[in-house]
Amino acid sequence: MNDSDGGLAVQAVGLVKRYGKVTALDGFDLEVTRGSVHGLLGPNGAGKTTAVKILTTLIQADAGTATVAGADLRRDTQEVRRRIGLAGQYAAVDEILTGRQNLEMFGRLFHLGSSRARARAAELLEQFALTAAADKGVKEYSGGMRRRLDLASSMILAPQLMFLDEPTTGLDPRGRGEVWEAVRALVRQGTTVLLTTQYLEEADQLADRITVIDRGRRIADGSPAELKRQIGGDQVEVTVLERTDVAAAEAACAAVSELTPLVDPDRRRVIVPVEQQLDALAEVARRLQAAGVEVEDVGLRRPTLDEVFLRLTGHPAEDETPAQDEPQPEGVAR
Amino acid sequence: MTTDLRPQQRSSAYWAVVDSWTMVRRGLLYYVRQPTTILWQLGFPIVSVLLFVYVFGSAMNIGDGADYTSFAMPGMFAMTMAFGFMNTAYAVVLDKEKGVTDRFRSMPMAPSAVVSGRGFGDVLGAAVDLLVLAMIALVIGWRSDGTLLETLYAFFLLLWLRFALIWIGIWMGLGVKNTEAAGNLFAVAFPFGMISSVFTPPSMMPDWLGFIAMWNPVSSTATAIRELFGNPAPVGGSWIEQHAQLMALVWPLLITAIFLPMAVRRYQRLSR
Numbered sequence: 001m002n003d004s005d006g007g008l009a010v011q012a013v014g015l016v017k018r019y020g021k022v023t024a025l026d027g028f029d030l031e032v033t034r035g036s037v038h039g040l041l042g043p044n045g046a047g048k049t050t051a052v053k054i055l056t057t058l059i060q061a062d063a064g065t066a067t068v069a070g071a072d073l074r075r076d077t078q079e080v081r082r083r084i085g086l087a088g089q090y091a092a093v094d095e096i097l098t099g100r101q102n103l104e105m106f107g108r109l110f111h112l113g114s115s116r117a118r119a120r121a122a123e124l125l126e127q128f129a130l131t132a133a134a135d136k137g138v139k140e141y142s143g144g145m146r147r148r149l150d151l152a153s154s155m156i157l158a159p160q161l162m163f164l165d166e167p168t169t170g171l172d173p174r175g176r177g178e179v180w181e182a183v184r185a186l187v188r189q190g191t192t193v194l195l196t197t198q199y200l201e202e203a204d205q206l207a208d209r210i211t212v213i214d215r216g217r218r219i220a221d222g223s224p225a226e227l228k229r230q231i232g233g234d235q236v237e238v239t240v241l242e243r244t245d246v247a248a249a250e251a252a253c254a255a256v257s258e259l260t261p262l263v264d265p266d267r268r269r270v271i272v273p274v275e276q277q278l279d280a281l282a283e284v285a286r287r288l289q290a291a292g293v294e295v296e297d298v299g300l301r302r303p304t305l306d307e308v309f310l311r312l313t314g315h316p317a318e319d320e321t322p323a324q325d326e327p328q329p330e331g332v333a334r
Numbered sequence: 335m336t337t338d339l340r341p342q343q344r345s346s347a348y349w350a351v352v353d354s355w356t357m358v359r360r361g362l363l364y365y366v367r368q369p370t371t372i373l374w375q376l377g378f379p380i381v382s383v384l385l386f387v388y389v390f391g392s393a394m395n396i397g398d399g400a401d402y403t404s405f406a407m408p409g410m411f412a413m414t415m416a417f418g419f420m421n422t423a424y425a426v427v428l429d430k431e432k433g434v435t436d437r438f439r440s441m442p443m444a445p446s447a448v449v450s451g452r453g454f455g456d457v458l459g460a461a462v463d464l465l466v467l468a469m470i471a472l473v474i475g476w477r478s479d480g481t482l483l484e485t486l487y488a489f490f491l492l493l494w495l496r497f498a499l500i501w502i503g504i505w506m507g508l509g510v511k512n513t514e515a516a517g518n519l520f521a522v523a524f525p526f527g528m529i530s531s532v533f534t535p536p537s538m539m540p541d542w543l544g545f546i547a548m549w550n551p552v553s554s555t556a557t558a559i560r561e562l563f564g565n566p567a568p569v570g571g572s573w574i575e576q577h578a579q580l581m582a583l584v585w586p587l588l589i590t591a592i593f594l595p596m597a598v599r600r601y602q603r604l605s606r
Binding site for chain 2: 056086095096109111153
């Protein structure tokens with residue numbers, strides 16, 4: 001590690017990307033520690049893929065700077081390309097060629113020369129358990145084998161930093177397990193992995209640290225445990241009888257948590273994550289009683305995945321007003 | 335890990351050539367892995383040969399009692415070249431759709447090689463196509479009465495046309511959304527190939543259509559190679575028909591001059 005980048009494999013500051021009137025990235029910041037698996041999590045259209053495409057040199061940002069694997073993204077593009085690997089939904093292998101022919105071709109294009117490209121292809125086929133299928137056309141591969149070949153193709157130069165863009169989307173559980181195992185093997189060799197995913201479980205399984213992105217901005221950043229404590233713990237859920245009492249219920253819930261309650265007026269429901277479940281529940285009940293609110297239901301519940309996203313993104317998928325009071329565990333630029 | 339993974343250090347000009355060759359090699363491997371590709375590509379020209387020579391052939395009178403097979407065969411060669419841009423467009427859109435293009439673009443290879451490799455690879459593929467077509471033509475009675483040099487020059491003119499159309503193919507391939515949309519390019523290819531002197535002399539068409547056919551670049555190439563092969567080449571008195579040899583060189587040059595920069599520009603715009 002050198003001092004200039006403080007041990008960061010990726011340092012992106014204020015990335016902006018616009019497509020006409022649509023702002024895909026709106027001042028996105030990201031720090032990825034060397035040797036870690038970093039999950040980039042967010043709903044569809046949040047800007048995950050745009051961020052990956054910029055950091056892997058496929059598209060140019062309109063504004064912002066980034067250092068990727070120690071090289072400046074804008075000035076030293078070819079050097080970035082030598083140091084990174086990209087696999088996932090947007091970087092594929094040739095389906096007509098065999099696995100071996102694919103790897104040898106990519107080896108040549110990474111400028112290893114033909115004999116070393118051949119040797120490297122054989123090594124990677126072995127490493128990713130593809131030797132038996134090496135001389136079959138990729139068309140005949142299963143989904144999991146294809147993704148593994150995809151990973152192998154990105155590993156030709158044993159890059160220090162791998163971008164995995166939704167590596168298991170569309171795979172069955174077995175294929176998903178195979179890809180996860182391959183990713184873990186990379187990490188054991190010291191590769192830094194930046195992983196985008198829509199699946200909380202995948203980030204949970206693989207990532208040391210997670211950045212949540214929404215509407216082109218970083219809205220949360222932390223270890224899975226930290227994020228879960230914030231979003232995934234028990235929550236108090238109150239449903240009131242009269243719609244006019246929703247505000248009172250909101251106040252009661254707000255009093256027991258550091259986080260802002262989620263309010264759903266149509267269902268006359270207020271939800272808030274809490275830490276001391278029983279104390280919080282008792283306190284909410286006491287306050288509702290004191291305010292004379294008639295209650296349909298009060299209880300403790302585990303949040304659903306939807307609520308996790310809702311909690312972190314601060315709005316339902318179609319809502320147009322971003323929440324201004326979201327928890328920001330680390331120095332997140334606004 | 336045993337292999338030394340340090341990339342070779344050479345000039346960018348060296349890599350532009352070597353990477354381009356690697357991409358050409360990829361195209362050649364397709365022929366090895368899927369030899370039937372050639373038949374699919376030649377399916378339409380071959381069926382057209384059978385249709386025009388054997389089904390319509392006896393009813394075809396191109397004047398002066400000239401042999402229709404000898405007239406139609408060079409036309410077929412030219413039409414195959416004309417339709418070739420669809421193969422290019424299809425390959426380009428397939429790579430784009432599958433994400434192969436993005437993999438190449440994320441690699442430290444010479445950026446020009448993706449486009450140039452496609453270009454040279456497709457010309458090589460077209461040469462293979464022509465070889466197969468020429469053999470079929472020989473079997474059904476076509477002959478070149480030109481000298482060896484004239485015959486080779488005629489084939490060069492055909493590949494020259496195909497080379498020019500590569501850039502249209504890349505430009506269109508990068509422009510369409512997916513492979514299904516690429517199939518619709520047939521609506522462009524069909525009139526481009528057919529409204530020409532490929533199957534009938536433009537002088538026998540209605541005036542306005544004949545005019546379009548005469549000025550179709552495919553016609554210039556078809557007429558030029560008929561002359562070189564010593565095959566019947568009935569032409570009218572218009573300037574464009576009288577200067578087929580010249581125009582068979584100029585048209586492709588003009589197309590390249592316009593569409594090569596446009597194709598490169600569209601490729602570069604992928605990073606927008």
